[in-house]
Amino acid sequence: MTRSDFLPYGRQSIDDDDISAVVSALRADMLTTGPLVDAFEMALARATGAAHAVACNNGTSALYLAAKALDIGVGDVVIVPSMTFLATASAPHLAGAEIVFSDVDPDTGLMRPEDLETALKFAAKHRSERDVKAAFVVHLNGQTADMPALKAIADRSNVALVEDACHALGGLARTANDQGADGLDSVVGDCRWSSMAIFSFHPVKSVAMGEGGAVTTGDAAYAEKLRLLRNHGMSRLPADWENQGMAVSALGETNPWYYELVAAGFNFRVPDILCALGISQMRKLDRWSERRRLLHQEYCTLLDVAGLPDIAPARVSWGRPAWHLCAVRIPFAERGLDRASVMLRLRSEFGVGSQVHYIPVHRQTYWRHRYGVFGLPGADHYYSSALSLPLYPSLTDADVNRVVDALARTIS
Ligand SMILES: *Cc1c(COP(=O)(O)O)cnc(C)c1O
DSSP states (O other): OOGGGOBOSOOOOOOHHHHHHHHHHHHSSOSSSSHHHHHHHHHHHHHHTOSEEEEESOHHHHHHHHHHHTTOOTTOEEEEESSSOTHHHHHHHHTTOEEEEEOOOTTTOOOOHHHHHHHHHHHHHHSOGGGEEEEEEEOGGGOOOOHHHHHHHHHHTTOEEEEEOTTTTTOEEEOTTSTTSOSSOEETTSOTTSSEEEEEOOTTSSSOOSSOEEEEESOHHHHHHHHHHHBTTEEOOGGGOOOHHHHBOTTSOBOTTOOEEOSOOOBOOOOHHHHHHHHHHHTTHHHHHHHHHHHHHHHHHHHHHTTOGGGSOOOOSSOBOOOSOEEEEOOTTTTTOOHHHHHHHHHHHHOBOOBOOOOOGGGSHHHHHHHOOOOOHHHHHHHHHEEEEOOOTTOOHHHHHHHHHHHHHHHO
């Protein structure tokens, strides 16, 4: 095995056109906030069907911006599924909220309607249900949570929904044929059942910008607030200004240098250079999403052929995922297997990378110190069996064959 034979669990695809796009941006006048930020936002809005897209420097900032746009702060509670990346909980917490971790389906890792109900009841008992401002729903591995059902529950409790769609760009949340849908496709990020949706453009995600993130929303007021807050909370819009004495000259003209701080914010801007890469990558999204679907299907078919159909990723009955991860479910303990040894053997003997997504967030030291030690059986079970196999558009069918063969040899 040579180094180039190694198959990581995920990787970006950078072509010559991506490189040319970045080089052109470097030769342009604006390196940071320029015309390519707007163009990238338009491409994302078009791809998702959202009315507005606001780009920023990474997915974590996007989550934080969404929390701030919802006015989440100290005294508020946000519900977050424990099966996610750390940032889904850290971001609203840094905005001031306490987190109530919800459980997830033990097979898919997705927050179910009953998990949201249970988390709301927990919040009502330990704090006050009134304090629950939002639930951040995660579309794990590319599959979407049951948004219409979650929305019905959230509405009853006056709770906003934010979708962490970092895994799900390019997929459909519902198809026209799904039961309970109204005959229309719903694209991930169109925010049909949510206030906002979050995306990341980290290299391992389906579209790469190096670092990058975005919020999509159907609400113009949220979009305006997101734009304000990604740029320090400083406004150059006269409509936002209160201090007319400083804003306007003695002659009644708006002072050309004037801006006003209307909220305290960070610099979460994304440079034009990276948006050039994002725009170029977005052109390939449909093709790559289809390739991810085919590869995922190929994995399922070959696992079946290898006599391992029971470890294939669990499917929900709705939607059409543009799979971000291929997460098989191996009951390691029951089979007398040690997950670390399986991963090491896959790597050293077969050149196959793998990863675990994720350690349940409620088990992390920071949260344990804050909220104590407790079990969430669905999340704990999902974690105990999860293993992500290589999945990215440049993977070949032969690669998938090689991975399944290696896995079958390693765990049989
Ligand atoms: C990647 C990711 C994030 C964070 O995005 P960054 O761009 O790395 O900050 C948040 N949530 C999920 C589910 C992710 O996969």
